[in-house]
Amino acid sequence: MAALLRISDLHLHFKLFEGISYVLKGVNLExxxxxxxxLVGESxxxxxxxxxxxxxxxxxxxxQIKGHIEFDxxxxxxxxxxxxxxxxxxxxxxxxxxxxxxxxxxFTIFDQMSAVIRRGGKAxxxxxxxxxxxxxLRQVAITDPERVLGAYPFxxxxxxxxxxxxxxxxxxxxxxxxxxxxxxxxxxxxxxQTLRLMRRLTEETHSAVLLITHNLGVVRExxxxxxxxxxxxxxxxxxxxxxxxxxxxxxxxxxxxxxxxLSGGELPQGIEGFVPxxxxxxxxxxxxxxxxxVHAACQRDQPxxxxxxxHRVACVLYEEVSRA
Ligand SMILES: Nc1ncnc2c1ncn2[C@@H]1O[C@H](COP(=O)(O)OP(=O)(O)O)[C@@H](O)[C@H]1O
Ligand SMILES: [Mg+2]
Numbered sequence: 001m002a003a004l005l006r007i008s009d010l011h012l013h014f015k016l017f018e019g020i021s022y023v024l025k026g027v028n029l030e031x032x033x034x035x036x037x038x039l040v041g042e043s044x045x046x047x048x049x050x051x052x053x054x055x056x057x058x059x060x061x062x063x064q065i066k067g068h069i070e071f072d073x074x075x076x077x078x079x080x081x082x083x084x085x086x087x088x089x090x091x092x093x094x095x096x097x098x099x100x101x102x103x104x105x106x107f108t109i110f111d112q113m114s115a116v117i118r119r120g121g122k123a124x125x126x127x128x129x130x131x132x133x134x135x136x137l138r139q140v141a142i143t144d145p146e147r148v149l150g151a152y153p154f155x156x157x158x159x160x161x162x163x164x165x166x167x168x169x170x171x172x173x174x175x176x177x178x179x180x181x182x183x184x185x186x187x188x189x190x191x192x193q194t195l196r197l198m199r200r201l202t203e204e205t206h207s208a209v210l211l212i213t214h215n216l217g218v219v220r221e222x223x224x225x226x227x228x229x230x231x232x233x234x235x236x237x238x239x240x241x242x243x244x245x246x247x248x249x250x251x252x253x254x255x256x257x258x259x260x261x262l263s264g265g266e267l268p269q270g271i272e273g274f275v276p277x278x279x280x281x282x283x284x285x286x287x288x289x290x291x292x293x294v295h296a297a298c299q300r301d302q303p304x305x306x307x308x309x310x311h312r313v314a315c316v317l318y319e320e321v322s323r324a
Contacts, residue, residue, distance in 0.1 A: 010067035038223035120172030238311035
């Protein structure tokens with residue numbers, strides 16, 4: 001089956017004053033139609049830049065991008081900005097971490113929703129647009145949509161604004177939702193509600209989701225499949241249940257051993273050290289300086305080894321399953 005989103009051998013470097021920052025190193029990732037996939041790793045490991053690359057939002061002159069990002073057969077890295085804008089909000093909807101930063105403070109919720117709805121092309125007349133906006137807000141359990149539509153973001157709570165953003169992301173029934181730690185700027189209850197709501201609604205709309213999180217607890221609740229990222233590389237991937245039942249990479253094991261509660265802090269406890277300085281990344285497996293099982297071969301690049309049933313791990317400790 002052709003993937004909806006396919007990222008292949010993605011590299012991202014930034015030219016900085018201090019030298020070149022080698023952030024992403026050959027990332028491969030796929031999301032199928034209607035599939036809920038998580039990208040997990042501790043803070044600074046390259047999750048948000050990956051998502052911003054998909055959206056065409058890494059445009060700094062000092063950024064060097066190599067590899068491929070394909071969405072439904074379309075080459076996203078080489079599409080004109082106008083094409084990407086057309087996709088965003090219609091077929092690909094982002095949901096970012098902080099709702100207040102994503103909403104425009106000078107427009108009412110209705111103004112902002114109506115811009116999105118009109119872009120989707122399903123309603124044109126004001127009354128139709130209003131009706132669609134109202135039903136989208138009801139779907140995210142907003143009981144007084146008329147009041148919310150007339151309000152400015154600062155007049156609503158963070159939790160309400162977050163739900164408004166989910167409603168906006170889903171109103172055009174996109175093929176793919178890209179969610180970067182949604183709700184984590186708010187409190188834990190809001191984050192839990194956000195994820196539950198996203199899960200239920202995307203099941204109804206059959207939208208695929210790529211969810212970014214530093215929290216494996218969230219992955220278990222939300223995703224069917226997971227990619228574990230460390231310092232700009234995918235170190236392990238598989239079905240969520242495989243990864244939880246039988247984590248292979250020492251980094252995944254360490255992450256799991258320290259699964260923070262939903263209320264946990266940004267950095268998992270129990271893994272010594274830090275994500276490396278990207279201007280001087282370790283050679284080979286970038287986790288090796290922190291790894292309890294480090295081995296001479298870890299200085300060399302470690303390809304993902306296929307363990308069967310879609311479970312793959314980039315670590316010398318494992319033999320590939322031979323395929324008939
Ligand atoms: N525009 C940029 N210029 C230079 N470095 C950047 C830029 N954007 C992100 N980075 C660096 O890329 C690394 C990964 O960042 P990010 O994707 O935000 O991590 P995560 O979302 O996993 O916490 C960080 O070291 C960050 O400083
Ligand atoms: Mg991030």
